[in-house]
Amino acid sequence: MRYIKSVKTISFSLCLALFSQVTLAADDKTATTLDAKASFEQYIVKLKQEAISRGFEQTLIDESFANVVFHQRAVKADRNQPETVETLDTYLPKRLPDWKIKRARAKYKEHEALLIKVAAEYGVQPRFIVALWGLETNFGKIMGNYNVISALSTMAYEGRREAFFKKQLWAALQILKEGHIDSANMKGSWAGAMGQNQFMPTSFVGYAVDGDGDGKKDIWGNQADVFASMANYLKKEGWNDQLTWGRQVKLPSGFDTSLAIPNNTGGRKNWLKAWAKTEKTLAQWQALGVRRSDGTNLPKVDIKAALVFPDGAKGRAYLAYNNYKSLMHWNLSYYFVSSVGHLSDHIKFPPIQ
Numbered sequence: 001m002r003y004i005k006s007v008k009t010i011s012f013s014l015c016l017a018l019f020s021q022v023t024l025a026a027d028d029k030t031a032t033t034l035d036a037k038a039s040f041e042q043y044i045v046k047l048k049q050e051a052i053s054r055g056f057e058q059t060l061i062d063e064s065f066a067n068v069v070f071h072q073r074a075v076k077a078d079r080n081q082p083e084t085v086e087t088l089d090t091y092l093p094k095r096l097p098d099w100k101i102k103r104a105r106a107k108y109k110e111h112e113a114l115l116i117k118v119a120a121e122y123g124v125q126p127r128f129i130v131a132l133w134g135l136e137t138n139f140g141k142i143m144g145n146y147n148v149i150s151a152l153s154t155m156a157y158e159g160r161r162e163a164f165f166k167k168q169l170w171a172a173l174q175i176l177k178e179g180h181i182d183s184a185n186m187k188g189s190w191a192g193a194m195g196q197n198q199f200m201p202t203s204f205v206g207y208a209v210d211g212d213g214d215g216k217k218d219i220w221g222n223q224a225d226v227f228a229s230m231a232n233y234l235k236k237e238g239w240n241d242q243l244t245w246g247r248q249v250k251l252p253s254g255f256d257t258s259l260a261i262p263n264n265t266g267g268r269k270n271w272l273k274a275w276a277k278t279e280k281t282l283a284q285w286q287a288l289g290v291r292r293s294d295g296t297n298l299p300k301v302d303i304k305a306a307l308v309f310p311d312g313a314k315g316r317a318y319l320a321y322n323n324y325k326s327l328m329h330w331n332l333s334y335y336f337v338s339s340v341g342h343l344s345d346h347i348k349f350p351p352i353q
Contacts, residue, residue: 039157040070040154047156050166051170054170057177063176063183064173067147069150070154070157073190075154075155075158086335087311087315091335092339092342096339100138101347103134104131108127111130114223115227118211118228119241122231122232123231123235124231124241125344128245129227132340133196135336137195140226143188143195143196143220144190144194146188147184147186147187148172148187148192148194149169149172149173151189152172152192152201155190155191155192168200171205172186172201174201174205175201180208180217181216195220196220199219204217207232207236209225209232211226234326237329237330238322238325238326239326243322243323244323246324246341248318249293249298249317249318250293251289251290251317252288252289252291257313259288261275261308267332271332278307280306282300283302285307304321305320306319306324307320310334310338324337
């Protein structure tokens, strides 16, 4: 009995100690949270002052920041982005399940008249517009529900990329100033990507267009504006509607893999330099033994292409045409571009061989 009593006594003492530690930890956490909140509020004051110095009117600033809040979830999402190691063989089936391919074809048919009109004006094949739309927001269904001013203010305050997110914030205020959307309905991702095409605010300023002539560039709810803005982006980045994006190819045994663009070029500018150094005509690639994925000869057309290995030299190989560069400007990711390309191929009737 004495042993049991001793254990009970010790347990009670431990409970008191643990309770004290938990209470102190909770108090520390509360204090930290309050300090962070106070600091964020002070940061917002400075942002408003800078916005004034940049020529934005006080009324616009007050309205835009009226309900601004700190989004801890956005900071967590930024710091804990997934680092799962995948290959295209595992990635593409998840990004392009059968239901998405079927929906992409259905959406193409549903909006065919508008897509053809946009294609004629901007010189971008409709299937690529639909593919981008489907992969960015599941055809407008998943656009993000963060208030963009709050999201950008949070990410600027977080500090790792303050200059970048402040630049986005000023662009967002410009969009509000021009009256394309109001601050309450300016929703997007935790990083501030907006609308059905997930434009960052600077991309909106640079590429968004009024597709139906109503005086607004509404990439959230106006399909004409969404499609035209996507097409305008690609057009401004050099899109050629006489070309496709690229094609998967087979390489001969012993092929010199140094002829491909290195995977670790370090940024868009260096990647483009590597492209310029390595691109060849299809005839030259044919002479080197490169063939279509089914083993047949490459097309006999006078165009250039670069060779890319999204998963390294032991993975898939692609000949990338100039339109590939436009898609890489949209998102500097071999996996993203491959997804867009393959989905666009599935949309085409009949599918590309």
